[in-house]
Every structure is written in C-alpha cells, then in structure tokens.
Amino acid sequence: MRRPPAFVGAVVVFLFVGMAVGAPWVASTDPLRTDWNQIRKPPTIKHIFGTDDLGRDVYSRVVWGARISMQAGVFSILLAIAFGVPTGLVAGYYRGAIDQVIMRLTDAWLSFPFLILAIGLVTILGTSLTNATVAIGLAATPTYIRLTRGLVLSAAQEDYVQSARALGGGDARMMIRHILPNIFSALLVQATVSIPAAIIAEAILSFLGLGVQPPSPSWGTMLNTAQQFLETAPWMAWWPGLAIFSLALSFNLAGDGLRDFLDPKDY
Amino acid sequence: MFDFLVRRVAISIVTLFLITLIVFTGVRMIPGDPARVMAGTDADEAGLQEIREKYGLNDPVPVQYYRWLRLALKGDLGESIRTREPVVKTVAVKLPITIQLACFSIVIAIGIAIPAGVFSALRRNTAWDLLANAVSLCGVSIPTFWLGIMLILLLSVRLHLLPASGFVPFFQDPLGNLERMLMPAFVLGGALAAVLMRQTRNSMIEVMSANYIRTAYSKGLAEPAVVFRHALRNGLIPIVTILGLQMGALMGGAVVTEQIFVVPGFGRLIVEAVFTRDYPLVQGVVMITAGTYVLINLLVDVSYSLLNPRIRVKGSASES
Numbered sequence: 262m263r264r265p266p267a268f269v270g271a272v273v274v275f276l277f278v279g280m281a282v283g284a285p286w287v288a289s290t291d292p293l294r295t296d297w298n299q300i301r302k303p304p305t306i307k308h309i310f311g312t313d314d315l316g317r318d319v320y321s322r323v324v325w326g327a328r329i330s331m332q333a334g335v336f337s338i339l340l341a342i343a344f345g346v347p348t349g350l351v352a353g354y355y356r357g358a359i360d361q362v363i364m365r366l367t368d369a370w371l372s373f374p375f376l377i378l379a380i381g382l383v384t385i386l387g388t389s390l391t392n393a394t395v396a397i398g399l400a401a402t403p404t405y406i407r408l409t410r411g412l413v414l415s416a417a418q419e420d421y422v423q424s425a426r427a428l429g430g431g432d433a434r435m436m437i438r439h440i441l442p443n444i445f446s447a448l449l450v451q452a453t454v455s456i457p458a459a460i461i462a463e464a465i466l467s468f469l470g471l472g473v474q475p476p477s478p479s480w481g482t483m484l485n486t487a488q489q490f491l492e493t494a495p496w497m498a499w500w501p502g503l504a505i506f507s508l509a510l511s512f513n514l515a516g517d518g519l520r521d522f523l524d525p526k527d528y
Numbered sequence: 529m530f531d532f533l534v535r536r537v538a539i540s541i542v543t544l545f546l547i548t549l550i551v552f553t554g555v556r557m558i559p560g561d562p563a564r565v566m567a568g569t570d571a572d573e574a575g576l577q578e579i580r581e582k583y584g585l586n587d588p589v590p591v592q593y594y595r596w597l598r599l600a601l602k603g604d605l606g607e608s609i610r611t612r613e614p615v616v617k618t619v620a621v622k623l624p625i626t627i628q629l630a631c632f633s634i635v636i637a638i639g640i641a642i643p644a645g646v647f648s649a650l651r652r653n654t655a656w657d658l659l660a661n662a663v664s665l666c667g668v669s670i671p672t673f674w675l676g677i678m679l680i681l682l683l684s685v686r687l688h689l690l691p692a693s694g695f696v697p698f699f700q701d702p703l704g705n706l707e708r709m710l711m712p713a714f715v716l717g718g719a720l721a722a723v724l725m726r727q728t729r730n731s732m733i734e735v736m737s738a739n740y741i742r743t744a745y746s747k748g749l750a751e752p753a754v755v756f757r758h759a760l761r762n763g764l765i766p767i768v769t770i771l772g773l774q775m776g777a778l779m780g781g782a783v784v785t786e787q788i789f790v791v792p793g794f795g796r797l798i799v800e801a802v803f804t805r806d807y808p809l810v811q812g813v814v815m816i817t818a819g820t821y822v823l824i825n826l827l828v829d830v831s832y833s834l835l836n837p838r839i840r841v842k843g844s845a846s847e848s
Binding site: 365377484492498 | 539542543546547549550554557558559665666668669670671673674677678680681685775776777779780781783784787788798799802803810814817818819821822
C-alpha cells in the first residue's frame, strides 16, 4: 500500500456506496417525516445532525441523499460512456469524413459550458432526478468522444493492432477485441474524475431548483433551503455540503491513486 | 503561420454555425407553446393566433431558423418576452457585471495558483508541496456553492466583516463594489486556482528538468534568476491554454456564484430566463455564452501559437 490517501479515498467511496444502498438501515428515521415540535433544532443525541425547517431529521436526509447523488453521478457517466465511447471509437478508427462530421459536432457541443448545457437540457427535458441525470450525461458525452478518439488514434498505430489487422481481423473485431481493452484503463481514470464532477453538477442543478424536487432529500435541495436559515439554523447547511465535499474528495483521491497505478509514468 | 490561422478561424466559423443550429433546435424542443407563454394564461385562441402570426411561429422551422440567423448576424437576437427589451440590450447591461466578477476571480486565481504552483514544483516532495497539493485537491472537490454559503456564514453572519450579498456598480461606490465582489470572486477564483496550481506545478517540474535549465544552473546563475528568467517563461505557456479551457467552467461557476451572492449578472439572467420560460432570452443568452467561449478559445490558440512557435506547424493546439 504505497498510497495511503488513495486507499482512504477508496474506502470512503465504498462507505458512501454502502450508505446509499443501505439507507433504510443506516438511518432509521423517515427522511420525509415532519415533526412540528422539532423545527430547526440544533444537533442533539436524538437528531445528531439537527432538524430542518419542517422538523425533519437532517441525518437521515443526508443518508438518503447519498442515494440520489450516487444515482445521478454514476448513471450520468455511464450514459456518457455508452454514447461517447462507441462514437469516439468509430471516429478514430475510420477517420476521414465521418471523423470530421463527428468531431465538428463534438466541438460545437463542447462549446457550451458543461453546467450551462446541463441547465439548457433540463429546461428541455423538465425537472426531475432522471432528467437531471440524462442532462448531465449528455453534457459529459463530448469529453468521452474526444478522449476515446484520441486514444484510438494512438492505439491504432501500435504493432499489435497492425498485426491483428494483417491477420485479417474485421473492423468490429479490431475495435472491440484489440483497441477497446487497451484504452479501457484511461477511460476508467476519466470516469473517476467525471463522477465527482457529475455529483457536484446534480447538487448544483437541484440547488438552483432545476434537479430533484422537494421534498426528496437531495443534498442540493437541502442546501437551497438551508440558505434561507443561515442565521438561525446553520447546521442545516453544514452536513449536506460536507457530504458532497467528502464524497467528491474521496473520488478524486481514489482516482489519483488509480491513475498512478495504471499509468506509472505519469506523475 | 497564416495557414494555421486560416484553418483555425474556419473551424471556429463551422463550430459557431453548428452552435446556432443546436441552440435553435434545442429551444424549439422546450415543451409548451411559446405563444401561450407570451400571451399569458387568459389569452383566447384568436389572441394566440395573432401572436403566432406576428412572430412567424406558424412558418416551417427552417424558415424560422433562416430568419433568426439573418437577424442574429446583424446583432438582433429578438426581444425578451417578459420585459419586451431587446435581448442584446438586456445582456449588455448584465454582462459587464459578470465580466468584472470573472476578471476579479481570474486575478485571485492567478495570484494564488502561480506562486503556489512554482513553489511546490521547486520544493517537490517537501511538506510545502504536500500541503499545496492537498489544498488544491480540496479546491477541486469542494462544491463552489457550498464554499460560498460557508463563507457567508463565517464572514457575514458570524464576524460581520463583509456584506452577505448584493451589488453596487463600481463607478457609483468603488469601495462598496469591491467589498461585495470579494467573496463571490474568491469563491469563483478558488476553484480555478486549484486547477491552475496543479497545472503550473506539473509544467514547472517538466521545464525544470530540461537541459537548458541545467546549463543555466551550471553557468552559475542563482535560483531566482533561473526560475524567473528561464523556466517560468516556458513553464507558463500551457497555463494560457488551461486558462482558456477553464473559461467554460468559469461561466458555469458564475451562474451558481451569482445566485448565492445575489449578483445581478449574466449568470443570474440565465437562471431567471429558464425559470420564466423566456425563450428568446434563453436562446440569446446561451448563444452568446457559447459564442464567447469559441472566440476565447480561438484567441487562446492564436496567442499560444505566438508564444510557442513549435505549435504553429502542427495545427490546432486544442486538439492535442
């Protein structure tokens, strides 16, 4: 274990995954249950993170929020990979006119700042968790097209690819059996960078009111509400933000470690 | 050099054209009847029909696109449904505020990132380097809007040092303006600083291992002379590109930052336009954002080629 921070990062990521999967057991209180006698109470033994403006338990909302964040973060990037990698493969493998068309469209798509594109797409799709996930995924797609294309261009020059082709490998076989496995690790590293970015993007969309709608316990919506009560109930703002921060930080730490492990020549 | 410029400008024009197509189609895919939004809820069918005629909403979409593009090329992006003001005029009022915020945050980011990056590259693998890296990693991972909220909580609510939100024009009250811009600019610049610092460090480490640096040392130059006169000049070239590519993130960040600190700029305008379903405004604002991004990156690529002659022959710098 040469990189303790990466190890810690990976452990924390898995803890969050565990929290998301086991939310009903990790938090026994219903995250939606309001209690009018417990409005904006500071942390106590019963409510260790305090309560919010509707008397709901902040701890259990943060725990359930992990589900929403993980769902948005992971599925959006899976979507981006599902669209981006095959497109980039085709562009990089066939080159020529099809490459030009794909890359010019990708350039245009990339000209929209990530967040502004996601906001625009949510406007078209409507506000919900699924739509926010799709919007973030589509906004992240061009990065994967570009990355895959670049990787394919260099992989296609390698001797093993050339010799596989000389042995009569068809296009599909070349792409799936020979090129894809060799660019997989670089794509994996990119995913560990994009997932925390997607998690933050979901929180921002929900914070702006364009993502998950109340009363669902999304970290972004929680922070939106918390902003109105900064003077009287600051704890409402601490925990959801701390959750996003620690999850994103752990992903980045684990991702750094993974990159060093898979590609030792890079620093 | 000339070929490179022509090629780069041509690509930008194609990109801009595709952007207009994407934006125009995108806005037409927003659910809901624009005529109904313009007329309000109590309009009758005849009123709606009148509006559709007036704005040419009954024409086939390609015809609408052609008309819009022709006007857009003349600098006319239509008018806002809500305020009836021309979109260009609305943007012209809001944009300077965001530009001030962006410039302020770039200054903060560069002021933090370059010295920190250079220093940690020179003192590689020391406690300082580790600390600088840890801070930069936190900077990349911290959600800007939460950082903003926490700063308001600390500096405004607790310590009463800075106003929590609001905006006054610089020429009306310079001190009040800077006082209110400091927190948003720090929040926006902090994320940028984190990215820039990492790049500066990596780039300086690479440059410092070059042969000409060893030569500079061996002819007896002191470290400051080597770093400032020889290394920094080459080491900072990649930073220009990164800064250009980060402009998109900066624009996105401005949306959130302006929302938290109630800065009435371009970013807030985008969110307002989306919420009020002000289609022409959404269309215009998104178009301007993407267009600006393309132009900034064109300028970055050109300046990059001026700074680094090796790139001129190879083609676009952003493709590498």
